[in-house]
Amino acid sequence: MNAIADAATHGVESPYAWRRLAAGLTLSTLGGVGMWSVVVALPAMQADFGVDRASASVPFTLTMVGFGLGNIVMGRLADRFGIALPMMLGTVLLSLGYVLTGLAGALWQVSLLHGALIGFGSSTLFGPLMADMSHWFSKRRGRAVAIAATGNYLAGAFWPLVVSHFIESSGWRATHIGIGIFLIVAMTPLILVMRRRLVEGHSDATTSGDARRRAESPFSPRTLQILLCIAGVACCVAMAMPQVHLVAYCSDLGYGAARGAEMLSAMLALGIISRVGSGFIADKIGGVRTLLIGSLAQGVALFLYLPFNGLYSLYVISAMFGLFQGGIVPSYAIIVREYFSPKEASTRVGLVIFSTVIGMAVGGWMSGKIFDLTGSYQAAFLNGIAFNAINVTIMLWLLFRSSRPRPALAAA
Incomplete structure (x- = not known):
């Protein structure tokens, strides 16, 4: 008792x-x-x-x-x-x-x-x-x-x-x-x-569903870890473009650094709503689907930066970006708990988080380098969209492979 x-x-x-x-x-x-x-x-x-x-x-x-x-x-x-x-x-x-x-x-x-x-x-x-x-x-x-x-x-x-x-x-x-x-x-x-x-x-x-998911996973733990780390790098290379360069982008457009700082602040504030909201969604549909939704939405927001560069348009798109991307990184932790042993959770989450940090660092540098070579952020936004597509592809593949029934063993 x-x-x-x-x-x-x-x-x-x-x-x-x-x-x-x-x-x-x-x-x-x-x-x-x-x-x-x-x-x-x-x-x-x-x-x-x-x-x-x-x-x-x-x-x-x-x-x-x-x-x-x-x-x-x-x-x-x-x-x-x-x-x-x-x-x-x-x-x-x-x-x-x-x-x-x-x-x-x-x-x-x-x-x-x-x-x-x-x-x-x-x-x-x-x-x-x-x-x-x-x-x-x-x-x-x-x-x-x-x-x-x-x-x-x-x-x-x-x-x-x-x-x-x-x-x-x-x-x-x-x-x-x-x-x-x-x-x-x-x-x-x-x-x-x-x-x-x-x-x-x-x-x-209390998590028999996780145990079943681990047993039925079509990937080995090492393969799945590598896929998640690649996805983490890719999504954060895309994420880094507006987060790191938004202030500079607004300055180049003639709106001033202060306006860019306001957009960045709003983006981070709305990211809080996104993070909490994504948790509620993940409880309903799981980590992979939640990350996939967030990554697809992030790609849409990145695409909108290409045709629209007016001041008020940038405020709206940056707010959308914050609402879309905030739940992506926490979804990796949920996926790890769904597909790996709880005894390894912190180590494996740490590996994925390390990958996302590398993605942010590389993405920030890469976007700046592309700007230096082209004199415009348009190609940098396209680069972010391309990396975001890699993350979407990995999540779609994981979702597709996990949903396929495993072939039954032949009778002896």
Whole structure:
């Protein structure tokens, strides 16, 4: 009876599971500063160190690299020891990274600290967190994973304003030291909520559909992992075009950087709605179909950038893009839980998230390179559409192969 009562109180879909989700979302929003502060602090750092814009952008690049690698390493730790240990480790790394960045005497030191500590430390709060939440929900798994993923966008809406205010009033060094101290104090109590682990096999017992799907999968685990990683790169190369270059595109059209920043802000804000909404959809139709819908819609939005470049048209299309693309990345975590063993979830989600980060990095650079070669973003939008088609093709293939009945074994 005690075991049954404990399962009802602290098991799958329990009140504790919802408290855990709330704590995870808060942690993700707080720790998500690691992905956004460097963009806000870039001009101040550039002026302080007296370097060009390309050199001042290196900390952002290394942050993304550290974030991508951290999703794999921290995911593996979460699979073995539970999410609390890598979360605590990530928080310590984040805190140290910000304090040491505030004390750094050279830009190369700032760059290394952003990659090895800040980017790496914040990684636990994305891929591994989504994988962890997938264990605690069955019927509502899609929305739980999607809600956990919104912390990254909430951080993007909250932290830039805070960081900008304190940089203007106290300088970028004092701001970074203050963030480091705040994070260790604010996040540690919340991590204590995440210490509980499910009883071995409990998660599997509530997801017989996932077990059947894994048994009937037409792909080997390695093949499926490779396909998902290729899809992750492709979808985020496409996603990077407007997200990375929208401000520059608006400036080139004569609308000014401020208008482009407004469009980007609206895009990210509507991405929150998209992420949560995609979770509800995934609970009804599964991760593959949800990702396919999001990817098809993203392709439509990218195509609309080609014939329409008026100011108000760009506002509308950018808003559509935000509504369409926000649920794509969380859908990968749902697919992993549907097709792979729960014991490997965090590691495999981390591998896919790493692929999406590579896609964003390569896509941002590729779009800029295409612009340099052609003098226009039209070819860059076409390049994004082509990569988006690769993602759509992989999802269609996975859906088609998974829906085909497996041939019955011949009687002996």
